[in-house]
Amino acid sequence: MASPQDVPRAELIGCPNCDLLHHAKHVADGERAICSRCHTVLIAPRAAAYNRALALSVANLILVVAAVFHPFLEIHAAGIVNRVSLLDVATSFGSGALVVVSVTSVAMILLVPLLRAVFLAYALAPLALQHRAYPGARWAFRVTQQMKPWAMTEIFAIGCAVALVKVADLARLNFGPAFWMFIVLSAFVLLVDRSLCSWSIWAALDEAEQEPGRGTAPAPTVRP
Amino acid sequence: MTTARQAGLVTCRTCARVWPMQTESCGRCGMPLTSREPMSLQRVWAWWLAGLVCYIPANLYPMLVTETLTSRSDDTIIGGAIEIARHGDLGIALIVLIASVFIPVIKFIAIGYLALSVRMRSQKTPVARMHLFEVIEFIGRWSMIDVFVVAILSALVQLSVVASIQPGPAALAFALSVIFTMFSAKSFDPRLIWDYLPSRAGQGAS
Numbered sequence: 295m296a297s298p299q300d301v302p303r304a305e306l307i308g309c310p311n312c313d314l315l316h317h318a319k320h321v322a323d324g325e326r327a328i329c330s331r332c333h334t335v336l337i338a339p340r341a342a343a344y345n346r347a348l349a350l351s352v353a354n355l356i357l358v359v360a361a362v363f364h365p366f367l368e369i370h371a372a373g374i375v376n377r378v379s380l381l382d383v384a385t386s387f388g389s390g391a392l393v394v395v396s397v398t399s400v401a402m403i404l405l406v407p408l409l410r411a412v413f414l415a416y417a418l419a420p421l422a423l424q425h426r427a428y429p430g431a432r433w434a435f436r437v438t439q440q441m442k443p444w445a446m447t448e449i450f451a452i453g454c455a456v457a458l459v460k461v462a463d464l465a466r467l468n469f470g471p472a473f474w475m476f477i478v479l480s481a482f483v484l485l486v487d488r489s490l491c492s493w494s495i496w497a498a499l500d501e502a503e504q505e506p507g508r509g510t511a512p513a514p515t516v517r518p
Numbered sequence: 519m520t521t522a523r524q525a526g527l528v529t530c531r532t533c534a535r536v537w538p539m540q541t542e543s544c545g546r547c548g549m550p551l552t553s554r555e556p557m558s559l560q561r562v563w564a565w566w567l568a569g570l571v572c573y574i575p576a577n578l579y580p581m582l583v584t585e586t587l588t589s590r591s592d593d594t595i596i597g598g599a600i601e602i603a604r605h606g607d608l609g610i611a612l613i614v615l616i617a618s619v620f621i622p623v624i625k626f627i628a629i630g631y632l633a634l635s636v637r638m639r640s641q642k643t644p645v646a647r648m649h650l651f652e653v654i655e656f657i658g659r660w661s662m663i664d665v666f667v668v669a670i671l672s673a674l675v676q677l678s679v680v681a682s683i684q685p686g687p688a689a690l691a692f693a694l695s696v697i698f699t700m701f702s703a704k705s706f707d708p709r710l711i712w713d714y715l716p717s718r719a720g721q722g723a724s
């Protein structure tokens with residue numbers, strides 16, 4: 295690699311995990327650029343990733359909304375049937391400090407995945423449709439990335455299975471439609487996150503904002 | 519081998535662009551820029567300790583209180599897993615044990631080890647420590663399983679007098695412990711692992 299002084303700063307990429315500088319060369323579709331020191335994946339472009347990610351994000355949005363209104367588990371015991379949806383979970387911890395737990399749980403299972411799907415669709419739609427970036431697209435994409443560890447649909451799906459076994463001797467449990475929606479949702483979220491290359495999207499957002507008639511990317515703020 | 523810092527640049531940890539050292543926030547994604555997170559280790563230890571403090575009552579108090587016509591049982595985390603195992607579902611019992619006991623304990627040890635190794639300016643096995651950090655970030659969330667199970671069961675098993683399940687105080691303590699340790703891992707700046715390595719000339723980076 296040439297010394298960093300010889301390369302324009304916009305063509306340099308710093309490893310987020312070890313701070314090593316690399317020259318952000320063009321990476322062919324389907325290939326990966328990996329940090330030579332810590333092996334973090336730096337660039338991994340996927341052609342058609344935007345279209346697919348956009349379609350999946352819209353699907354995720356529909357799935358999350360539909361899952362709210364359907365039961366994910368139903369219980370049969372002594373002639374009583376009880377079906378629960380996530381709205382019931384949100385209100386299940388009754389009173390006191392434990393309410394925090396149910397509200398946090400529902401936020402991680404529903405609200406965060408919902409917001410991620412909305413923001414990602416908002417940031418990616420212009421890239422997929424080759425329009426100019428919408429205002430706030432950068433903010434939306436950044437928030438999507440930051441919320442990633444707090445979206446816990448797949449963990450909730452496993453939790454349903456554990457719950458089913460746990461009360462097996464007390465009553466008979468069946469999965470409701472929302473459970474299967476969460477399984478599909480978890481798979482879709484995984485597909486989206488795997489197909490997205492952060493560096494390529496930031497570069498595409500830079501480009502999409504610099505089309506004719508639009509201002510350039512905001513200048514960095516420098517300390518006096 | 520040049521780091522951004524050695525070249526007088528600062529790397530954005532969100533979008534990987536580099537800026538001149540004095541730049542305050544990233545011109546591309548808007549995140550505040552720091553060459554190394556200030557007070558990284560202090561924040562790691564603060565969240566780590568908060569997580570550990572919550573983990574103790576999480577194991578002592580019941581997660582679930584089950585009431586049936588004839589009995590009432592308080593299940594702690596480990597008690598609940600043993601109960602599942604007694605019913606013959608060893609696989610599920612193993613999932614609960616791994617998520618609620620194995621992962622949190624490994625996480626406390628691993629984060630503590632990483633923070634200490636950076637503090638002692640260790641030069642050993644940086645790649646392995648980096649992998650350890652990535653694993654910790656990945657598995658930490660899975661501890662929430664038990665919290666979700668408690669939330670699900672408390673909503674589901676409300677069968678008037680036949681049977682009812684209520685959450686116990688450990689549910690809150692455990693949820694907080696998981697969240698605090700996630701913050702602890704997030705506060706760790708992995709770039710610190712690489713700062714004290716002897717610079718090796720001639721190792722090309724491309």
Ligand SMILES: [Zn+2]
Pocket residue numbers: 309310311312313314329330331332333334
């Ligand atoms: Zn690296």
Ligand SMILES: [Zn+2]
Pocket residue numbers: 530531532533534535544545546547548549
């Ligand atoms: Zn940035």
